[in-house]
Amino acid sequence: MKALWFHLMPYPDLKPDFKQKHNSVWVDLDPGMFNPEIGHRAYNEYIDELVYAANAGFDGVCVNEHHANAYGMMPSPNLIASVLARETSDAAICVMGNSVALYNPPTRVAEEFGMLDCLSGGRLIAGFPVGTPMDTCYAYGQNPAVLRERYYEGIELILRAWKEDKVFSFNGRFNKQRYVNAWPKPIQSPRPPVWVPGGGSVETWRMCVEKDFVYANLSYFGHQASKASIAGFWRQMKEMGREPNPFQAGFLQFVGVAESRKEALDLYREPADYFYNRCLHTDPAYANPPGYTTEATVRASMGSQVMQAAQQSRMKARADQSDIFDAGHVVIGSPDEVAETLRNVCKDMNVGNLMLLLHFGNMSAQLTRYNTDLFARKVLPQIKDLFEGQWENRWWPTGMPANKRVPAGSTFADVTGIAAQ
Template identity: 25%
Template sequence: MRFGLLFGMQLPRPWGPDAESRLFHEVLDQIELADRLGFDNVWCPEHHFLEEYSHLSASEVFLGAVSQRTRTIRIGHAVMLMPPAFNPTARVAERIATLDILSGGRVEFGTGESTTPTELLGFGIERATKRDQWAEAVDAAARMFVEEPFAGYDGEYVSMPVRNVLPKPVQRPHPPMWMACGNRDAIRLAAHRGLGALNFSFFGPAETRKWVDTYYEGIASEECVPAGFAVNAQIAATIPMMCHRDEATAVDRAVDGIQFFNFGLGYYGGFGSPSPGRTDVWEVFQRERAERGMDRAAFGRLGGPLGNPARGAIGTPEQIRELLRRHEEAGLDQAIFLVQGGGMRHEDVCESLELFATEVMPEFKDRHDKAELRKAERLRPAVDAALARREPARTADPGYRVLPRSKH
């Protein structure tokens, strides 16, 4: 099992004059520490206008800084929003390839479409068509990575003439591609498109087994026609994490931040009606958390094994090891730890990462490489069959020319 970290730049009110700057630089320090400690991946979302929940709207810029502060940790978009009004598709391909070059081939390319009215309506994107927009953009971006020149695209949402989209990524045919998933239908779609499944819902080991089985059944099926030119057969799940030798201390340090993450997700994605620049989401959370099942009692009693999805991996090293063994046995490829939420303190996050890396991580690292080799061997026939179903890269018309300015 690999271990990743998710940073969304949550910043509850009230805000001081340097609050955003301090947060961004603290997270850079946390990622640099994670790189030294041997974590496998760092993941950053792209969100717009989601006050307090996520202030990370230019993740490609932030991850460029990460690439220069780290050496081995893989650098993931979780996710880049693909409808063209968010990000024109050629610009997506250019940014991903540039980041891959700057990082020395460490990029993971997560894709998504957004779920919040605040973001979708802010960019004029219709909810009814966002999945189709995502699908076209993912297909076109994959072609831009490998076709030289890109042979053009004439879709309903993505349209572009023949151009040589530059630069090309270090990883060939392109960085591993992923899809944001929030339910089993999305997991199945990711599998049918040969994409890694990035799950952002919290669930326990029993549910992990169901999602893993659904995913790998899809990878092995004849319905698997890759969106890219490689199959990224991996499933990852987001798990809250705070590691401390004293269980009560771990809970105290994490409970407000993790529950605020969940509340903010529901507030912007479902039940909330924010007034831009005016609504104090942290104050609403404090007022409504109990009635929405987000008081401290929701974390369960102390002293027992972990398994409550809302609690995640918040506890002692022994508790976290036992929980992760069950996720590993269920077939999870990567645990992505949510370690920055609400008002969680920088010092507490760093202490937690260090303790986890020292007392939990080594056991799983020792088993990972052999398990990956066995999985690759088992999946090779299905992956080869899937790639054979994928339309190959195209060759542009050699007679195509860009008209001179005088002919426009």
């Protein structure tokens, strides 16, 4: 089992009456509300938390991309990932990911991921999301009628840019480049593992199977909400004659660990309330632009997860804490209780990559550290053996040999030494 510590980097100062006074946390949120001094503190605190998690023993640290969004302050996750590449030494750097269709040309993704893989010594997990409608179609103005085609073509261009050793021309439907030259190239050969964060679209499942990508279901409503999507992925795998290797699937789970369930309720009630009642206050109007949900998905009678989230955010019942905890949106409890739940859920869904939100909402640095620490010391040892040795994990960064790795700061120290002589 691989456990990854995931940060959304929410803006920590949304006021209690945010839901009443604003239409949405996303797209049309007033940018004048952003206080850069709060941003300064939050970014630095959040990076410290990610580094702390890497040192505490998590297998990977994870960042993602959002635009015009107060619950996700990373329009460029690669900036954060580059800091993490320097400040951590062993954890996988999971960028989950770059919304391929928003990069013009997508060669930029090949380049920046190449840089990150070089910087980190081959520790990059390259995430290729199509991106939410809010990020792609509304905040960035991409036409939903061709967003997916643009996304698929972008992935094709990136993979080829990593593969080719000679400059080549790319004459795509949306991207035309006379000289494609991904310089630098990633350390991992033939390429970094590719993970695809997705909702529940048939096309995404199919692409992950065909291209041997990891399918990661990222829902803010916990394992129960992910169950159907993960099952759909395994169905697709079976139909296409592939083995159900649990390391080819992942899901996201909010977790709050304490000495007891009662203490967990006391500790995590407020940050959970902040996340579900302020951060997830989104407008369904932005959830389903025409073409974003594909015909195949409509035919499969599957609703959009984004739309479901947005509609639920409009329901006042969300304020009911028991729903958040009892329904498993946030798994809370003592280390043993949390470990048992996660072990059962991962076995039940056959998922070998657990992405954990141990910071959520306006959780303080102190509580984040407590949660992270307890999880690393008392939960992780109870779940990390799951699936290990039973399945080959082909979707984890290979890294590079320790004797070839250059620790941060070491080369400059050498130079200084020579100069002193």
